[in-house]
Amino acid sequence: MPSAVRSLPHLLAAVHLLLLLVSFADASESDHKYQAEDPVTLWVNKVGPYNNPQETYNYYSLPFCQPSENPSHKWGGLGEVLGGNELIDSQIEIKFKRNVEKSTICTIELDAAKVELFTDAIESSYWFEFFIDDLPLWGFIGETDKNNENKHLLFTHKNIIVRYNGNQIIHVNLTQESPKLLEVGKTLDMTYSISWMPINVTFARRFDVYLDYPFFEHQIHWFSIFNSFMMVIFLTGLVSMILMRTLRNDYAKYAREDDDLETLERDVNEESGWKLVHGDVFRPPRNLVLLSAVVGIGTQLATLVLLVIVLAIVGMLYIGRGAIATTFIVCYALTSFISGYISGGLYSRNGGKNWIKAMILTASLFPFLCFGIGLILNTVAIFYRSLAAIPFGTMVVVFILWAFISFPLALLGTVVGRNWSGSPNNPCRVKTIPRPIPEKKWYLTPSVVSLMGGLLPFGSIFIEMYFVFTSFWNYKVYYVYGFMLLVFLILIIVTICVTIVGTYFLLNAENYHWQWTSFFSAASTAVYVYLYSIYYYHVKTKMSGFFQTSFYFGYTLMFCLGLGILCGAVGYLGSTLFVRRIYRNIKCD
Known part of the structure; x- marks a missing residue:
């Protein structure tokens, strides 16, 4: 049956979905x-x-x-x-x-x-x-x-x-x-x-x-959760011990009397370079509009994933055909207020003036990235005359969800975020002339810090990625959303800890461009997930042909974009709290 003929019934069914919002597992025609x-x-x-x-x-x-x-x-x-x-x-x-x-x-x-x-x-x-x-x-x-x-x-x-x-x-x-x-x-x-x-x-x-109980509840799955949990305990303890001890020593040095100025300067130059950039650390980042947008979107995605996992646990959404996808799309539209609120507040606190541009980018960036990838895949599916081709009526319904629910909520969130954000109120005053950044060793450069930052978060979710990929690409029903909730919380904690450590090293190297570095340091987790997907494709599957290959890597790219933005936002927000905390406790002249 041609796609155009099928589109009207799809449109009617989807409009019915809009009235019901979410079709739970026990809902049916009888x-x-x-x-x-x-x-x-x-x-x-x-x-x-x-x-x-x-x-x-x-x-x-x-x-x-x-x-x-x-x-x-x-x-x-x-x-x-x-x-x-x-x-x-x-x-x-x-x-x-x-x-x-x-x-x-x-x-x-x-x-x-x-x-x-x-x-x-x-x-x-x-x-x-x-x-x-x-x-x-x-x-x-x-x-x-x-x-x-x-x-x-x-x-x-x-x-x-x-x-x-x-x-x-x-x-x-x-x-x-x-x-x-x-x-x-x-x-x-x-x-x-x-x-x-x-x-x-x-x-x-x-x-x-x-449900494949022996596969999903295998001993290795339990062991991976335990291993990740122990990693969290070790990492948080290590970060707390090292940073708090180091910062305590730094504060003690800065609190010395003026008669020991020479020793102070030597210690600061050799060990404690983060205080030297106090006049630049709160300088507005480059591409503030884009950073505000991705942080807002990432915060929304983190809330969305948590919400969908909880609904899947409570409502057993895996039973209904497409119930997870339906819930995800509808909840994304309903949580758009969060992205607008975070983005608008961040943009306003950093002195941004063109808030409408920031709002539009926040509301449209991730949906249009997914739409661009989906359009390419849909063209492939139409060429192959596959059922994977999305009918025009369904596209219209998705657009209606975005235009009449998601976009207005993002606009409302931006307005509220701007009005409630208040003044910048930074612990340290920003100097007029930027401080030159000295050359440091290669492992303290932002690019290296960003690439290394994603290793531990990826390690914490590595085993779970195998189960997620296997369920999606090998006909298994994923039902252990309790495991996924634990892994997601572990990912958040590990990402925050690793990003804070990277931010501290960067500031100690007298590099005050920490905002984008903290974002990419956490977002690089998605790079390792995509590299793993390449390994999984060649080793764990028997997929072949242009159709399946394009869909595999297209959907995986869409997933990794969302994961990268999510982790990046979490890393940035964690680093922001850390930076404001440490500079609040020093005297800034």
Whole structure:
């Protein structure tokens, strides 16, 4: 079905989403309760190469049994559409609790074109996805003849086993039988059978069968959390001990009497260069508009991630198709006030005058970065005629969310932030003439400090990245959001500690350009995550082809941009508190 034709139903479904805001896991078109002989719909969704999760196509792009004209569609929420789902009624007759012996769906007459399509699909390990009562079923199209690799077999019989408890469907399972050789001119009978079996499992626990407990709750996962937690304790203790002891000594030196001036100057020049830049350390940073925007966006993203994780823990959002994506998009729009507030306050405190420019950049920078990457990927998907192509109607709804919710809230936040920020009130007065920055050893330069700053934060989330990547790219349902919450909090703490240490070393080297350095020092975590994604692609997956490669690295780039901005904002805010704290305790003439 062409994308333009599909866009209107998507638009209507997404507008409905706007009214409901968030579609939780237990929301559906029915109450999931059936009476005997009630019709049960088998929805066909998509097909695609097993090794390429994002390369999916309409189920009827292959010459399977076609339903009658105008089959009904099931349009989900915004996240489901963005996930490339298109559920179509298979029109296979299924009645609640009625067993069906082997019954014919249709007869396929194989010609050369159909044989070629099925053969290519089998060689590429095509899989398909069905849904019954919002429960997924998966299977492969066919298999290669074990005795002759040049011959391919198509599965012609689908045996569906449905387990129920009272008037509710609990589990569904699909097995395929009767593989038939693909030959031009041959006629194949496509058949199915339905078996209903009672089971003593409650409806609330019916999704547990899809959760891979041995994988996500493996001992190595627990060990990684413990290891990261110990890193936090060690790092925070080390930072507190070293910095507090060093700063205490620095304060003692600066508090000496004037008759020991010569010794004081020698000690300051040799060990304590951070006080020498007190007249420049609060100088407004370069590109203040951009820094204000990214710090505001990063603070919003940090709040957003925390909010979505908590909602996922409370509401089990992993059960609903696209529920996580829907929640993320809607919550991003609703939390835009935070980015405007932080950005407006930061811009105003540093003497910025063009606050409208800062507000527009804050409201549009990250969405338009994602839109630019998404537009490129969407062009690729349209060229391949994949379900991953986002319909025009969905784009309109996302734009409406941004234009009528996100942008106004960012504007309101900016106005409030400017009015509540107050005067700069810096501990030290900024001198008129900037102090020259002396040359230091290579490891004290801002670029090196920035690159090294991301190593420890990346190390704290390294193991969790493997589980996140595996769940997203290898068909596993990620459900351990309690682990993710702990790892996220650990990441925040480690990022703040590492950035503070880097800022102290930089100031001690008499370099007062700490604002951007602290941001990039924390944001460099995303660089290491992206490098890890390259390793993961080549070693841990069997992806291939331009379509999947572009989607893998495009989505990963989008994720790393958000992670980098988030960590950078956290690092900058932590360094700001540290800098204001240490200069508050010295006498600035």
